[in-house]
Amino acid sequence: MSHILGVRQTQKLKTRQALLDAALRLLEEQSLSSLGLREVTRAVGVAPTAFYRHFRSIADLGVALVEEALGSLHPMIRTTVSGADDSSRRITRAVELIARHVDAYPAHVRFIARERHGGVQPVREAIREQLARFGQEVRDELAKDTEAADWGDDDLLMLAHLYVDQMLITASLFLETLESSPEERERVTRVAERQMRLISIGRQHWLD
């Protein structure tokens, strides 16, 4: 199955990745809809026309970036929500995991937050799709929990989307505090934890 790539294909993949990296860096201070194809190739040090060997358009590159930013995140989401330990520790761990992820991949997080409602339709669509998948996965994880025994499937999905949106809000908040003081980051952490906790409390009393 594992097919060893030739010199040619590896070089092509390398250039492709360089384009993605350069685009992601340029997108820290602008939106995808204003990102120029020449701007990207210039940053990589490659001729403008080389772009077409890898992507049909900037929108196409954007969709690839969505895949890169969210595609590998599914296992992490699953393990974050699941687990049978007590809910308080789980929340602390989840918020910390989000904070770490923002630290590790700030540009990816910024890209998703920015382009989720951005001006490029295919990219919005790709993000919407991935987030819907997250929602379903979180719902499946929640369904395993004994606490959700009598819940309807609709309600589980409703709660799952609430969690997913809350994660995004938290991530975006951490993003804004990337260059703030540790005290500010701590404050944001505590607010996020309490918001999660309030949702959890609502969840516990949903069937009352």
Added chain:
Amino acid sequence: MSHILGVRQTQKLKTRQALLDAALRLLEEQSLSSLGLREVTRAVGVAPTAFYRHFRSIADLGVALVEEALGSLHPMIRTTVSGADDSSRRITRAVELIARHVDAYPAHVRFIARERHGGVQPVREAIREQLARFGQEVRDELAKDTEAADWGDDDLLMLAHLYVDQMLITASLFLETLESSPEERERVTRVAERQMRLISIGRQHWLD
């Protein structure tokens, strides 16, 4: 106090508003950071240089749009959250108010959702400021409620921001269903109501 404007000033305001309107329309299918000054003046039917009589830059126009989109919304937010009637009806009414607002001003809502995390720093800042004000106003309204008698100020603000974010998420969801079937809109309405309800339940049991 009410100073009657001369022919000259009214004409200037008219052109300014035409620029804002044209920009808002053009922003339905792109982001602010890719909006061109010439593009806007062309849409209005005015010379490119006339733009400078009204705005220093596109970013400056964006900040004005934030004011137009959110500035007049404060009284509505206050009345939505306040009121002593039972919480279930309040939620129904709040979600309906959001739906109506999205119907009436879709371009404004889209602009805010898009540029909140968009590529233009001064505009992000302006939106952040307005949303922070909303948060404080909602907190003040929540503080009046007898249910929040023993709540700390921190917790009230935490809840207020949760509500504000939830309103934005709901508005953005309605935006996506603007051209969908009535059934789809009804479905979104019910999900939004249940999410609000879950948060309200969490609120009721917060001090347990």
Added chain:
DNA sequence: AATTCCAGAGAACAGTTGTTAACTGCATGG
């Protein structure tokens, strides 16, 4: 009635953009 002011027009500027076509050199498969 004469003067000042100023919103908008017009022309020109140096740069930028996406896309095309035809090319080159080198890894690949026969």
Added chain:
DNA sequence: CCATGCAGTTAACAACTGTTCTCTGGAATT
């Protein structure tokens, strides 16, 4: 070893961008 494939180059295109300076007509002020 030779022929093919294909990643990346080069050059050129028409169209577009923000910004400058200069000008004009008519409202506002005196």
